[in-house]
Amino acid sequence: MKNYLKSLALISAFIMLSGGLFLYSGLYPMGADTPHNQLTYWLLETLRERSIARAASDLEIPNDLNSSDRLLAGGADYNDMCTGCHLKPGKTQSDFSIGLYPVPPNLTLTVDRHDPEHADSTGSDNETIKRQFWIIKHGIKASGMPAWGSGHDDERIWNMVAFIQQLPTLSPEQYQILSARRNNNGGHH
Amino acid sequence: MKTKTLTFTIALSTLVFTLSAQAHDPKEHMKDAKAPECAAMKDMDHSKMGMDDPVMQAIMKQCMKDMHGDDTGEEESHEDHEKESDTHNSEHQH
Numbered sequence: 001m002k003n004y005l006k007s008l009a010l011i012s013a014f015i016m017l018s019g020g021l022f023l024y025s026g027l028y029p030m031g032a033d034t035p036h037n038q039l040t041y042w043l044l045e046t047l048r049e050r051s052i053a054r055a056a057s058d059l060e061i062p063n064d065l066n067s068s069d070r071l072l073a074g075g076a077d078y079n080d081m082c083t084g085c086h087l088k089p090g091k092t093q094s095d096f097s098i099g100l101y102p103v104p105p106n107l108t109l110t111v112d113r114h115d116p117e118h119a120d121s122t123g124s125d126n127e128t129i130k131r132q133f134w135i136i137k138h139g140i141k142a143s144g145m146p147a148w149g150s151g152h153d154d155e156r157i158w159n160m161v162a163f164i165q166q167l168p169t170l171s172p173e174q175y176q177i178l179s180a181r182r183n184n185n186g187g188h189h
Numbered sequence: 190m191k192t193k194t195l196t197f198t199i200a201l202s203t204l205v206f207t208l209s210a211q212a213h214d215p216k217e218h219m220k221d222a223k224a225p226e227c228a229a230m231k232d233m234d235h236s237k238m239g240m241d242d243p244v245m246q247a248i249m250k251q252c253m254k255d256m257h258g259d260d261t262g263e264e265e266s267h268e269d270h271e272k273e274s275d276t277h278n279s280e281h282q283h
Contacts, residue, residue: 068246180225
């Protein structure tokens, strides 16, 4: 038993020392043009998804999420704040969508097309909606996704979520009309 | 004492100014805003859009002014548009 504990302690010390040496060696490629290896990707992905799912689980979705007023208010904000990375109908790529890592999801596609792994794991639409609200409000560390909640109230963020739900169904012409900013659709609801 | 009050006042006003500047005001975008191109509605496939569809309702709201050429259009009801839509559809059928 004593030998067993001694071996366990030695192995643990070796793993920690090796990990520390690797950390300080600078050998891990940090450039956004080199994808993570599968283990790092899985660890980060799992950490992110579990954290968001837990934090978003208590959110309450507004009953009027499908209202046209929310669509109009959210469309204008989406056009101003999101298209650079998440694209719009008729646009398939941008400098940000090509260069960022992880690649920002193309929100003109349905969830099962722009993020098939995630679509499989979440199951319900409500979870997706809550997840989208939480991500827009709080952002995601080290991903390029900012926390919009610092300058936007919850209603404005729900408006954007409402618009994102309809985005995959819109043609470029419909998108232009809905995202144009008139004096009466400036972010209020 | 006066210096303390002055420092506090300056610090407070700086804080208020900074916080207000952080908020993303839609008016910031008004000068770059493009008007909705409602003429494109003519080429849309209206048969796929119901009046209960929130996208259709939002497009109608956005284009109301352009369709009627004045500000009174917003007062018009959905029933009126349904009639217009029916007329439009029946014209297509003939």
